[in-house]
Amino acid sequence: MASNPGEVRGYLFRLAAIAVCLLALAVVPAFVDPYSLRIVTGALMWAGLACAWNIVGGYAGYISFGHSAFFGIGAYTTAILMQSGIGMPFLATLLPSVVVAMIVAAIIGGPTMRLRGAYFAIATWAFAEMLIQLATILDVTGGTAGLSLPAYLNEFFFYYTMLAAAAASFLGVWYLIEYTRFGFRLKALRDHEPAAEAMGIRTNLVKVQAFALSAAITALFGSVFAYWTTYIDPHSVLGPDITDQMVVMVLLGGLGTIWGPALGAVVLWMTNRYIWSTFGDTVVYLPILGLIIAMVVLFLPNGLISLIVGRRRGRELISRILRKL
Amino acid sequence: MDLFLQAIVNGVLIGGILICLTVGFQLTFGVLHVIDFAVGGWVMLGGYAAYWLVALAGIDPFISIFFVFALFALIGRAIGPLIYHVRTSRYARPDLMALAFTFGLFLLMRGGALWLWSYNSRNVESVFSGEFLTVGSVTIPLLRLSAFLMAILISLGVFLLLYRTRFGMAVRAVAQNRDHAGLMGVDVKRVSAYVYGLYTGITASAGVLIATIYSVNPSVGVRYTLFAFFVAVLAGLGSVGGVLIAGLALGLLESLASTYVGSRYSLLIVFGVLFLVLLVAPKGVLGRGI
Numbered sequence: 001m002a003s004n005p006g007e008v009r010g011y012l013f014r015l016a017a018i019a020v021c022l023l024a025l026a027v028v029p030a031f032v033d034p035y036s037l038r039i040v041t042g043a044l045m046w047a048g049l050a051c052a053w054n055i056v057g058g059y060a061g062y063i064s065f066g067h068s069a070f071f072g073i074g075a076y077t078t079a080i081l082m083q084s085g086i087g088m089p090f091l092a093t094l095l096p097s098v099v100v101a102m103i104v105a106a107i108i109g110g111p112t113m114r115l116r117g118a119y120f121a122i123a124t125w126a127f128a129e130m131l132i133q134l135a136t137i138l139d140v141t142g143g144t145a146g147l148s149l150p151a152y153l154n155e156f157f158f159y160y161t162m163l164a165a166a167a168a169s170f171l172g173v174w175y176l177i178e179y180t181r182f183g184f185r186l187k188a189l190r191d192h193e194p195a196a197e198a199m200g201i202r203t204n205l206v207k208v209q210a211f212a213l214s215a216a217i218t219a220l221f222g223s224v225f226a227y228w229t230t231y232i233d234p235h236s237v238l239g240p241d242i243t244d245q246m247v248v249m250v251l252l253g254g255l256g257t258i259w260g261p262a263l264g265a266v267v268l269w270m271t272n273r274y275i276w277s278t279f280g281d282t283v284v285y286l287p288i289l290g291l292i293i294a295m296v297v298l299f300l301p302n303g304l305i306s307l308i309v310g311r312r313r314g315r316e317l318i319s320r321i322l323r324k325l
Numbered sequence: 326m327d328l329f330l331q332a333i334v335n336g337v338l339i340g341g342i343l344i345c346l347t348v349g350f351q352l353t354f355g356v357l358h359v360i361d362f363a364v365g366g367w368v369m370l371g372g373y374a375a376y377w378l379v380a381l382a383g384i385d386p387f388i389s390i391f392f393v394f395a396l397f398a399l400i401g402r403a404i405g406p407l408i409y410h411v412r413t414s415r416y417a418r419p420d421l422m423a424l425a426f427t428f429g430l431f432l433l434m435r436g437g438a439l440w441l442w443s444y445n446s447r448n449v450e451s452v453f454s455g456e457f458l459t460v461g462s463v464t465i466p467l468l469r470l471s472a473f474l475m476a477i478l479i480s481l482g483v484f485l486l487l488y489r490t491r492f493g494m495a496v497r498a499v500a501q502n503r504d505h506a507g508l509m510g511v512d513v514k515r516v517s518a519y520v521y522g523l524y525t526g527i528t529a530s531a532g533v534l535i536a537t538i539y540s541v542n543p544s545v546g547v548r549y550t551l552f553a554f555f556v557a558v559l560a561g562l563g564s565v566g567g568v569l570i571a572g573l574a575l576g577l578l579e580s581l582a583s584t585y586v587g588s589r590y591s592l593l594i595v596f597g598v599l600f601l602v603l604l605v606a607p608k609g610v611l612g613r614g615i
Contacts, residue, residue, distance in 0.1 A: 061418060061421070063421050063424060063425070065428075111604045112603070112604065115603065118360040118420065118424065118562065119558070119562075119603060121360065121424060122360070122554045122558065122599075122603065123600060123603045123604070125551070125554075126551065126554070126596045126599045126600045126603070127596075127600055129547075129551060129592075129596045130593060130596040130597055130600060133592050133593040133596065134593060136589075137589060137590070137593065240547065244432060247425070247428065248429075248432075251425055283436070283439050283440045284436075284440050285436070286432060286435060286436025286437075286439060286440070287432070287433050287436035287437040287440055288436070289429075289432050289436065290429045290430065290431070290432030290433030290434070290435075290436055290437075291429070291433055292429070293425060293426070293428060293429025293432065294426055294429035294430060294433065296429075297411055297422050297423075297425055297426040297429065298407065298410075298411065298426070301414075301416045301422060
């Protein structure tokens, strides 16, 4: 893949940039107060969730309005397994929650991903609404009262867990999309599904794989979130607001780009917290979200990331500066 | 048996309103090729408009429905060109971008309503509220009956407009083939904008009826968006005629489910059936086309 010197240099440069970023993120807890640390932890979670949604929405080209379902599946699996009757340790619940989400995604994704875009969006939404109704009825999920988890009040633990999960998601997705056959197949079917099929790509299989991967990452963050907040109910982990935020973050950052979702997530999450600390609640946040989507679609269809890397002159300028360093 | 008859009557009465709710949605899909997520948002805003007209001016919802129609038709006429612009743009996936755009509109409406009017449900009083009509063993609330008749009248009006006027012919031509209709001298952009205005007007009117029967709060939108999707999917996206049967089917399903299984399960059953219908017959049960 990296055959000529230029590509090797670009590859090394990217690795170095990632290492620097990770290092910077790893030392953040030493410099900020606990309140700000919670905010940064939240930003990492939303960045990871946006990255997960982007696999299906941005790369496969299928807009899912049901990702809150997988977030909830992850959160509830962890919460149920940690109840006093079973009492599994937190880290041991991660694997079951990811596996359950992947199985559900495969069962749901198999038939729904044959549907055309609009029908897929409706089907996933119906599925998410069904799950939220189910969670309010069933006993094992505690109904509308929800479930409490054993409290573990160590902000550093959650910061580093979120950081590890987000870093693993981004690097894993980046590698899978840019450097493996799976990624090429996925992009091929997004660009022209019948043509991809004619080239011998088993499009249904690839789509379900992408959906399951996306669901697994979403569920992972759902698990960590449940343990972090120590209390979950149907609306906090299955509510449509979660999906709404994921969609908006990806659209704002840049659909189908690797780093766009992270950018969108950080910008939007910081806006959310700012509004929350200024007005005391986040009600006004919802109409702002809606307005942002409409504006992005009308005026900035490639997202914020296009402002940074889309402009050729800007990119040339940056590379010229970098060469001098 | 009486319970069954009562459930059937209730189902049909609600079904009529669901027809009115979905007719415009189907028209929009047929002409603009856009799935409008905001359909429930128009329902909610229509309900609030009726509430404020009763609260501030004392106008009965069955009269104010005409003002609401006109108001929302104007709003829709203004937004229509934007949606047309997104749908016919040179973005990579105009269909998904249009979907996202209406999703943003919906969020804007839901969030705006929450912000302005809080979570509280509001009741819309009409002269028909609290009156009953008894036929044999079946009790029919007069309010539901009159709302049903109103909904059927509006839907009939849409059908007359579609099949008996020049404008309707233009709409059907655009729905069949946008490019060819344009070549025949139909102003596709104008027709699309008017269809969107017609749709928002009808849907807000359905919202007035729904708010009068139940009540209105900022979160009713989600529910009616899903109901509209259900009816549309069952009828086949873009099929206006199929809505007549599909709307009644959903009304009966919901009524029977809440009578015999319990109302806390009725939404679960409705969503479950919608999901199954999507899997079994993704092109709709009743064929397609206007």
